Amino acid sequence: MKTNLSEPIHPIDTALRIAAAAHAGHLDEAGGPAILHPLAVGLLGHTDEEKAAGFLHEAVKDSGISFKDLLREGIPEGVVNALRLLARPEGTDEDTYVQRVLDAGHPIALQVLYNDLRVHVEQEQARPDAPTKLRKVLERVKAAVEAASAVQRYEGPKGTGLETGIFACGCFWGTQHQFARQPGVVRTWVGYTGGEEAFPTYADVRSHQTHHVEAVLVEFDPQAVTYETLCQLFFEIHDPAQTDGVGPDLGPQYRSCLFFRNEAQRQTAEQVIRQLRDKGYVVNTLLRPATDFYIGEAWHQHYYEQTGGTPYCHLRVRKF
Numbered sequence: 001m002k003t004n005l006s007e008p009i010h011p012i013d014t015a016l017r018i019a020a021a022a023h024a025g026h027l028d029e030a031g032g033p034a035i036l037h038p039l040a041v042g043l044l045g046h047t048d049e050e051k052a053a054g055f056l057h058e059a060v061k062d063s064g065i066s067f068k069d070l071l072r073e074g075i076p077e078g079v080v081n082a083l084r085l086l087a088r089p090e091g092t093d094e095d096t097y098v099q100r101v102l103d104a105g106h107p108i109a110l111q112v113l114y115n116d117l118r119v120h121v122e123q124e125q126a127r128p129d130a131p132t133k134l135r136k137v138l139e140r141v142k143a144a145v146e147a148a149s150a151v152q153r154y155e156g157p158k159g160t161g162l163e164t165g166i167f168a169c170g171c172f173w174g175t176q177h178q179f180a181r182q183p184g185v186v187r188t189w190v191g192y193t194g195g196e197e198a199f200p201t202y203a204d205v206r207s208h209q210t211h212h213v214e215a216v217l218v219e220f221d222p223q224a225v226t227y228e229t230l231c232q233l234f235f236e237i238h239d240p241a242q243t244d245g246v247g248p249d250l251g252p253q254y255r256s257c258l259f260f261r262n263e264a265q266r267q268t269a270e271q272v273i274r275q276l277r278d279k280g281y282v283v284n285t286l287l288r289p290a291t292d293f294y295i296g297e298a299w300h301q302h303y304y305e306q307t308g309g310t311p312y313c314h315l316r317v318r319k320f
Contacts, residue, residue, distance in 0.1 A: 010048075011048065011049075011052050011074060011075055011076055011079070012048055012051055012052050012055075014052075014073055014074050014075060015042070015051070015055040015056050015075060015079075016042075018056060018059055018065065018070070018073060019035060019038050019039075019042075019055040019056055019059050020035060021063070022056075022058075022060075022062050022063035022065060023035040023058070023059070023062055023063075026062055034058075034062065037058070037119060038054060038055050038056070038057060038058050038059070039055065040119045041054035041055070041116050041119050042054030042055035042056075044115040044118065044119070045111065045112070045115065046111070046202060046203055046206070047108075049076060049078060049079050049082075049108050049307075049309075050108055050111045052075060052076070052079050053079045053082045053083060053086070053108050053109070054112050054115055054116075056070065056075070056079070056083055057083060057086050057116060059083075060083065060087060061087070067080050067084055070083070076309055076310075076312070077307075077308060077309045077310050078108060078303075078304065078307030078308060078309025078310075079108060079307075079309075081109075081307055081308040082106055082108035082112060082307065083109075085101055085104050085106050085109040086101065086109050086112060086113065094133075095137075098113070098137055098140065098141065101113050101141075102140075102141070102144050105306065106306065106307060106308075107298075107303065107306055107307060110144060110145060110148065110299070111299070114138075114141045114142060114144075114145045117134065117137060117138040117141055118138065120134055121134055147298075148297060148298040148299045149201070149297050149298075149299075150297065150298070151191075151199050151200065151201055151294050151295065151296060151297060152294065153198075153199070153292055153293070153294055153295075154189065154191070154217055154292075154293040154294070154295050157219050160219075161221070161222075162186055162219045162220060162221060163220055163221075163222050163227070163261075164218065164219050164220070164261060165220065165227055165230050165231075165261070165265065166193060166215055166216070166218070166258075166259035166261070166290050167179070167215060167216050167230070167234045167257075167258060167259070168193070168194070168213040168214060168215035168216070168255065168256065168258070169237065169238035169240075169256050169257075169314070170214070170238055170245060170249045170313060170314070171214065171246070171247075171249045171254065171313055171314075172190035172191075172214040172215060172216050172296070172300065173190070173300065173303040173304060173311070174237070174311045174312075174313040174314030175190070175214075175215075175216045175237065175238075175314055176188050176190050176216045176301075176302065176303070177302075177303075177304050177311050177314065178233065178237045178316065179218050179230070179233065180302065183224065183225060184220050184221050184224030184225025184229075185219070185230075186219045186220060186221055187218075187219040188216055188217065188218050188219070188302075189216070189217045189293075189295045189301065190214070190215070190216050190295075190296045190300050190301060190303075191214075191215060191216075191217060191293055191294045191295045191296040192205050192210070192212035192213070192214065192215065192293075192296060193212060193213065193215045193217075193259060193290070193291060193292065193293045193294065194211065194212050194215070194257060194288065194291060195210045195211035195212035195213075195291075196211065197209075197210040197211065197212070198292075198294075199294060200212050200294060201297070202296060202300065205253045206253060208251070208252065208253065211252075212294075213252070213253050213254065213255050214253055215257070215259070215293065217293050217295075218230060227264075227265055227268050228268050228271070228272060231258070231268060231269055231272040232319070232320045233316075235272065235273075235276060235283075235285075235319060236317055236318060236319050236320070237314040237315070237316050237317075238314060240256050240276070240281070240283045240284060240285045241281070241282035241283065241284055242256065242284070243255075243284045246313075247313050247314075248313070249313070255286060256284065256285040256286065257285065257286040257287075257288055258285055258286070258287050258288070259288050259289065259290040259291070260287065260288070260289060260290060261289075261290045266287065266289075269287055270287065273285065273287070275320065276319060279319065
């Protein structure tokens with residue numbers, strides 16, 4: 001299968017192009033175009049990665065393209081890892097296959113499996129002789145998805161001697177990846193803050209049904225790292241001049257915001273901003289008092305470590 005390796009387009013567009021070529025001329029069991037099923041699965045995805053994996057989840061099986069080919073085409077590594085996991089080994093029974101995906105805990109693979117089952121069950125509902133086993137498998141996977149979808153209010157590090165900081169600078173996957181690597185940082189969570197609505201979900205925030213931003217809460221040891229150092233890291237991993245989001249992630253949920261938890265943090269943040277402006281940098285970061293922070297869904301926590309992917313944003317540029 002030939003594809004244009006030099007065309008710099010979005011991974012979703014690439015995934016659609018590859019899927020269309022992989023399924024060209026193939027028919028499903030009902031005699032319709034085989035591409036319709038992966039299209040339906042992909043469109044149920046919440047994230048770009050889930051959409052791309054949904055479009056491609058049967059492409060390797062139905063064509064001569066390999067996982068290495070997908071990587072060369074620009075499909076993200078985390079997506080390809082999900083597709084490897086979703087490839088059902090020959091001779092593997094369905095229960096064993098499903099349990100393998102559940103045990104892996106790969107967030108993209110789990111969601112695509114769930115969406116795939118939803119589409120199959122919906123298609124079977126029109127058949128009076130449809131088997132009930134698939135519905136039972138769907139309920140099993142749905143339970144795992146729901147368990148990974150819980151959102152909870154952060155209560156604070158009580159009696160630990162740790163302090164907390166809240167930073168928002170675009171997609172929280174890359175932000176967490178950078179802060180978690182900082183010496184002195186003990187724990188990090190991705191989540192939602194800045195809005196009045198209680199217990200927002202990823203889907204709510206992404207579709208602008210709340211006023212929250214994607215953010216990262218950092219618990220740190222003040223004896224090992226200062227809040228000033230964390231603020232400097234924050235400004236070095238994104239462009240604070242941007243007002244419509246951060247990098248390729250556009251929208252109010254990706255706005256650059258720094259949430260201070262006390263007066264000392266506010267003064268430190270203002271001092272760091274002054275230092276940047278004195279160096280000639282434009283800073284449009286919003287400085288706001290901290291409000292409730294809601295810890296996001298389990299599949300978003302340490303996303304790149306879970307998926308085996310590589311961060312494509314929040315590359316650090318030294319400014320101090």
